[in-house]
Amino acid sequence: MAQVSIVDVKKSYGSIEVLHGIDVEIAHGEFIVIVGPSGCGKSTLLRMVAGLESVTSGEISIGERVVNDVEPKDRDIAMVFQNYALYPHMSVYNNMAYGLKLMKLSKEEINTRVDKAAELLQLEDFLQRRPRELSGGQRQRVAMGRAIVRDPAVFLFDEPLSNLDAKLRNQMRIEIRKLQRDLDVTAIYVTHDQVEAMTMADRIVVLNDGYVEQIGTPSEIYHTPESVFVASFMGAPPMNLVSGNANGKGKFTIEGLGDIDIPKDYSFTGKALFGIRPESVEIFSKQSKGSYPLELELVEELGAGRILHTRLGNETFTVHMPHTDELPTNGLFVKFPENAIHLFDPKSGKRL
Amino acid sequence: MLKRVHFGPSWLPFALVAPQILITLVFFMWPAAQAVYQSFLIEDAFGLSSEFVWLDNFYELFADDIYLNTFFRTGYFSLLVAGSSLSIALFLAAMADRVVKAALVYRTLLIWPYAVAPVLAGTLWLFMFDPTLGIISYLLDQFGYDWNHKLRGGQAMGLVVMAATWKQISYNFLFFLAAMQSVPKSLLEAAAIDGAGPARRFWTIVFPLITPTTFFLLVVNIVYAFFDTFGIIHAVTEGGPAGQTTILVYKVFTDGFIGLDLGGSAAQSVILMAIVILITVVQFRYIEKKVDY
C-alpha cells in the first residue's frame, strides 16, 4: 500500500520561495493530476516527490516512510519524463533493464520483467532497436516500460504526452489510465492541459503561483470552482466573469446592462464577479422576462456546436450553443439559470 | 556552464579535475611563472649567480637590431604564409564548390598534407630545392636561374614560406569548402535570377557570407606561422643563412638552448606569451562577436 502525503512542503531557490506550503494527501491507487500554468511549481513539486529536488521544509512520505532524505532510487517510485529521457545509445531492452541491473537483480528476473512490460505495451518487436529508430508513440511506451519494470509503488508523470500529436495523445491518455488501474499503483501526473486533467484524474490539484488553489474531483473542480483562477483555468472556453455589484438581496448590477437575478442566498454586498460557464447560458431569439440582450460579434463553428463571441453590456461574453439549436438571426437574448451562477470576491479571488 | 541538474558537493569533483590541474600547474603554470621571473634576471656567464634587473632584459631586446629584425621578419613571414595559403585554398575551394558531387573526392586528395609533420614538410621541400640535386633547382638552373637557398636569404625565406604554405592549404581548404557548402542554395538561386553570373555571385554573396570563417582562419594561420613552423625552419634552413629565416620561436630556442642566454630567452618567451594572449583575446572577443551574421 502506498499512499503519498505531502505536508506543508515549501521550496525556495535562494531567497525566492516558489512553493508556499503545499498539503496533499494521496490515497493508495489514486490517480492525482497536478495542473496549473507553466511556472506554477507543479513540476518542482513532482520532482521533490521523486527526490530530484531537495525539500526546503515540510515533509513528504511515501507509504509509511518519510522520504525527504531518501535517494530517488530508494523511494519506490518510477518517473516518466516529458522528453522521455531514454538513453540514446542503449536498445529498448537495455533502456528498460538498466535500472534493474543496478538493482542487482538476476538475469532471469530482469528478462521476465522486461518481457512482461514489453508485452503489456506491445513493444516485443522493438526490443533490439535504438530509441531514435522509434516513433514518438513508441518512445513514449518505452518510457512507460522503464517505469513499469521497476514495479514501483508510485508512478510519477511529468507532462508525458505533451510531445505527441493530438490523436496519439487521446489514445495514450486512455492507455495510461488503464495501465495504472491494472497495475494498482498510485499515480501523480503533472500537466498544463486541463483536458488531460479532467479526463484522467480521480482528483485534481490546481496549482497557481506556488499555492494550491483547489483539490477535488474533476466534477467538483468544474462545477464548484473555489476561486476565480480555477474557474477561468479549467474549461474551454473559460467561464465568463463579469464585474458588478451584488446587493445581498438577489440582485447583481452590471453597469450598462442593469440588474441580473442571482440566488437569494448570496448575502454578500459590494463589488463582486459574476461567473457563468458558456454552455450553461440559455439562448433565446426573443426578449422575454428575465432575459438580457447580447450583441453578437463573431461565431466560431465547431461542428458539434458553436461558440458565440458577444458583448454583454460593456463586457465580452462567450456562449456555447449545441449544433442542434438554430442560430438566432435577428436578436440574441440570454437567461442565466440560477444554479449555474457563481459569485467571486474580486479582491481575494475566492468563491462567495 | 553548470548543469541545472548536478551532483551535490563531495570530494569527487576535486579528484576528477586533479590530473589535469596537476599537469597544468607543474608543466604550464610553474614554467610560465619561471619564464616571467627569469626574464627579470641576468645570469653571469657561468650560471653561478644572478642579479635582479627589472625590465633590463626587455630594454636590451628592443634595443637589439637583430631582435627587432626577427620581430618584423616574423610578421611578414606570417603574413606571407597566411596570405598565400588562404588565397590558394580559397581559390581551390571555390572551384570544388562548383563541382558538387566530386567536391568530397577533391577534399580527400587535398587534405592529407595536414597530417604531415612540419619538419617532414620541410624535408620534402628541401629535397626538391637542394642546390646540387633538387629537381626544381635543377629545372631553374636550366632556365638560367641559380638557386641556392643556403647562400641567399631571400630564396631561403621563399622556400620556408612555400613549405609552410603547402602544409596549411589543406586545413584552410577544408574550412572554406565547408563554409561555402553551408551557404543557402536559395540565396544563390535568387542572385542568379537577379542576373548575377558565377563570379559575381561568388564575390557578392558567397565571399561576404563566409567572412566569419575567413577571419577565424586568418587567426589560426597566423598562430600556425608563429609557432608551428619551427620544424620547417629547423629542417630547411636552421634559421640561416645569417639568421635571415630566424623567426621569434626559433630565436627563443637558439638563444636558450644554444646561446644559453637564460634571461634574454626568458624575456623573449614572455613576449611570445603576450602575443599568444593577445591573439587569443582577439579570437574570443572581437571575432566571435563582430563577424557573425
Next chain:
Amino acid sequence: MIENRPIVSIVSHIVLIIGVLIVGFPVWITFVAASHDALRMTQAPIPLWPGPYFFDNLKDALFVGLGGSGSQSAGLMLFNSFVMAMVIALGKISVSLLSAFAIVYFKFPFRMGFFWMIFLTLMLPVEVRILPTFEVVANLGMLNSFSGLTLPLIASATATFMFRQTFLTVPDELLEAARIDGAGPMRFFFDILLPMSRTNIAALFVILFIYGWNQYLWPLLITTDQSMVTIVMGIKEMLEAGESLQQWNRIMMTTLLAMLPPVLVVVGMQKLFVKGLTETEK
C-alpha cells in the same frame, strides 16, 4: 550548380586536378627517391620515375637505419612515435573527459578557478615555455622517458572545452532518469556519458594522434638517448648526419614511413577527422 554550363565544371575540374598534382608532387618525388639506390641519388638530375630498389630501401630503413654510429632504425623510431602519439592522445582525452565532467556536472568550490586555469593552457603552447618546462622535466628526472615526452603536453583546453560542449547538450533528464535508476556519478559517467560521447572521442582521438605523432620541438629537447628518438625527429638527425653526402634514398624512405601513419589516419577516417577539426574550433 545553378546554370548548367559544362564548360564551367570542366574548367573547375582542370584547376582542381592541377592543384592536386602540385600538392602531391613533393610526395611523388619522395616516393621516387625512395625507390632508387644511393648512387643514382647522387647524380643530378634526379629521376622522376620510380626505380627498382623500393623494397630494399624499405628493409634497410626499417631495420638498419643510416648505418652510421648513433643512428637508429626506423622500426624502433616508429615504435617510439607510436607510443608517444598514443599516450598523448589517450592522456589528453582522459584528463579532459574527467575535468569536463567535473566542471559541468558538479558544483564545488573553485570550480570556475579550475576552469580558467585550464583555459590558460591555451595561451601557453610548449614553444613559449620551452626552457623552464625543460628545467622542470629535468629536475623531475624525466628526461629520456616517455613520461617526460608526453606528460607536459597532456593538459588540453580545447579537448576540455569540446567535451564540456558535448556534455552541455546532454539533456538533464538523462541524469535524472539515471538517478532514479540508481546510478551514481561515476556509473553515470561510464554507462551514459562516455558511450554518448564516443563519436566525439573518436574524432578527437584522430586529431590528437596526429598532434602527438608530429611533435618535434619537445622530443628534440627531452630525448638525448638514441633509443628514445621518434621518427619525426629522426629525419632531422639523418639530415644532419650526412652533411656533405646525403643518403637521400634512405632519408626519403624514412620520411615516407614517418608520414604514412598520420596520413593514413586522416584519409581513412576522414569523417571523424573533419568532425574533430571543426568541433574543437567551436
